[in-house]
Structures are given as C-alpha cells and as structure tokens.
Amino acid sequence: QKEVEQNSGPLSVPEGAIASLNCTYSDRGSQSFFWYRQYSGKSPELIMSIYSNGDKEDGRFTAQLNKASQYVSLLIRDSQPSDSATYLCAVKRGRRALTFGSGTRLQVQP
C-alpha cells in the first residue's frame, strides 16, 4: 500500500464547475496535510494546508480533512482553464519531510 494515494486522472471538468480531488493516507501519525499545484515544467506551489478535522476555505479552494477516515480532499469552485495542472496531495509528520501522492491531473475544459 502506498503511503499517500491519489487517482492519477485525468479529471476533466467544464469551466465553471466544481473539481473534486481526493487523497487517502496510511500513516495515522500524520499531522499536517497539504495540496500543491504543479504546472508542467514548474516546481510545486503550495495552495492549501490543513491541520485539523473539518473544512478550510481560501478563495475558490476548500480543503477537507477527516483523520478518522484518513482522507483529505480539495474542492475547486468555479474551475478555470488556468486551474489545469497536476495536484499533489502531501502529508507530514512533525518536522519530517513531506510524503507525496502520485498526483491527479486536472483538465478544465473551456
């Protein structure tokens, strides 16, 4: 079992729709959870962090965390073609390095 699992996609949504990205993790000791966006040829860019159960909203992005189910999700409202990228879920335990999932490729169709 991989430590962090994501559906590789591609996930295709029409412009203006809600994109829903999901991630599960195996280490129950994970304390910090992150979503990074990576455009082709670029380095990962942090877009959301979440540390406690529930929802966290930032603009068009909402991160959801359920530690009991070991599940993290990212919702992107009003999806734009510029949101087309690979979204990487990552988890962190204390000061250890991030562990990444394989990423989900999102395509927003104009």
Next chain:
Amino acid sequence: SAVISQKPSRDICQRGTSLTIQCQVDSQVTMMFWYRQQPGQSLTLIATANQGSEATYESGFVIDKFPISRPNLTFSTLTVSNMSPEDSSIYLCSVDPLPRDRKETQYFGPGTRLLVL
C-alpha cells in the same frame, strides 16, 4: 514563506560526470530537503540535509551517489555523481522554515532540470 533559489536551473551532462546543485534560501531555516522528480512521476525524497552533520538518506539513495553539504542554515548542495541517463530528472530543494505560528509547512525551489546523455 521563504524565497529559494537553485543553480543551475538546467544542465545537459555526459554520463560518468558529476554535477553539483546549489540551493540558497533568503532566511535561516532549520529543515532542508532534496527531492527528485523523474519524468511523469511524483516527488521522491532523496535526503534531509542536516546543518553541521551528515545528511539523512532515504532508502534507495546513498551518500556516494548523492553527497550533500549543509554548511549553514541558508545553503545546501546536492551532487549527482557518476551520472547515467537514469539520473535525468528534476532535482528540487525544499525547506521547512521555522513558522511564526508553529505550523509545519514546506516550500520548494524552482528546480534543476538535468538531462544525462
């Protein structure tokens, strides 16, 4: 957040040679990490660069192949030694700055794109 720069941004190298990648941060950070991202893959941790002591390597990575230096809290180097085409990857420096709100996070440099012929 922290501003991270890497040199070189890209390079094309011949097999059997070595390349040293530099990572510079604009502020002192406790934790620095080196990742590799092979074409079409996600990020894999190579090692944690420890200031004043030997780096801590992940399974599958060894010091002879990927020697790391961390002379101070703002700078680190990663050397890719005796390169082969399988080393063609993006190499990323990452830092976990000491946060004011004590929340852990991690930021990435722009990466070094390496092609080995």
